[in-house]
Amino acid sequence: MKTVRVGGVPEHFNYPWHYAINNGLFAKAGFDVQWSDVTGGSGEMCRMLEKNQTDVALVLTEGIVKHIHTGGTTRIIQQYVKSPLIWGVHSNLHKHFNQSDLSTARIARSRVGSGSHLMAYVHAEQHNYTLTEANFVTVGNISGALEAFEKNSADILLWEKFMTQPHVDNGEVSRIGMCISPWPCFMLVGSSSFIALSAEEIERFAAVILAASKQISNIENTTSEIAKRYRLDPLEVEKWYNGVEWQTTAYVSAKMLNNVVKTLDRVGLLNTIPLPPEELCYVGIKLY
Structure with a gap:
């Protein structure tokens, strides 16, 4: 079984990971997932990926696009949350x-x-x-x-x-x-060593969280479990849940990534030549 260290903010968007871990979905696919809460957000996660302190992270879209443009070696594996933040x-x-x-x-x-x-x-x-x-x-x-x-x-x-x-x-x-945010909010991102794995391994890993994200939408107590885990008001969780959409199919939108790049460049945050979508993603990604 392959160990994969995963980092993410301790927020309700990442509930599907805890559902998948606790219900053995990753283990069935051959992965021992070790989760870490990262309170410092996308900036801290990008640094952890570069320092080999985590293998995979759930990073804000604008954060990972900016990081790669500063020379980061991490790459996008999959969209994770389709809805905006x-x-x-x-x-x-x-x-x-x-x-x-x-x-x-x-x-x-x-x-x-x-x-x-x-x-x-x-x-x-x-x-x-x-x-x-x-x-x-x-x-x-x-x-x-x-x-x-x-x-x-x-x-x-x-x-x-x-x-x-x-x-x-x-x-x-x-x-x-x-x-x-004028784009989907979170991306599944891999370190340079993780994206060097075989395409089969990467896709098998990503498929687990896509499946988990689909499964929880059919479970009645999902919102109450989210409210309990993150100590949130159940009524507020219901409102949030009705508007959130996790990714359940394997692709990344090239048009969306172009929009992020153009926006960050326009507001003066890139300070380098804008990269095309394929250079922001791992080589086996499905871009549409």
Whole structure:
């Protein structure tokens, strides 16, 4: 049995992995999957992949595209979540910002290259204001962001809407708006050593999570299990679940990847020659 180390954020999007692991789906396919929660987000996962600290990770689409353009050796194996991510735009309670102009705000990001970093630039483009790297404060994770808010060393945080809902409900932060990513939110990404495996092994591994994602949609208690695992309000989970769509077939959209590349280039985040979709993905991928 082949051991595969998998990293992902400790969020509800990754429930299919825990379902597959706990129900022996990977084991039946010949894989011993060792899961790690990565609280530092996409920036941290990309570094872990490069340092051979994990074999596979579930990385935000914009995060992996940016990382590969900086010389990263990781590659996309498969789309994982087809639906976009709904980012909440959250404000320090001590400050009063309008989301239409955050050009003077100190914006918390988990890491350089993380979604909380890159999507701030996308939000700026959507609302016609300008950001520079001087706007950002690196905080590590959501706990670091909340601490920065409390110490008044950061003003704004973009983070997944449903995971931050408890912090909004208990009055730690205020939500002043939302930002919907203009592409599917998560990709299944492999390290350079993982994508060097045979195409048969890679496809067999990816097929397990595609099957698990399809199976959970037919199980009645899926939302209650998600609410329990991630300590979320069951009603909020129901709302989120009705809008989320996991990938259940093996392909990656070339048009989508081109859109991500063009957007990141347009907002000034690539600083290199834009790569075509086939150079962002492992060689055996099905591009459409």
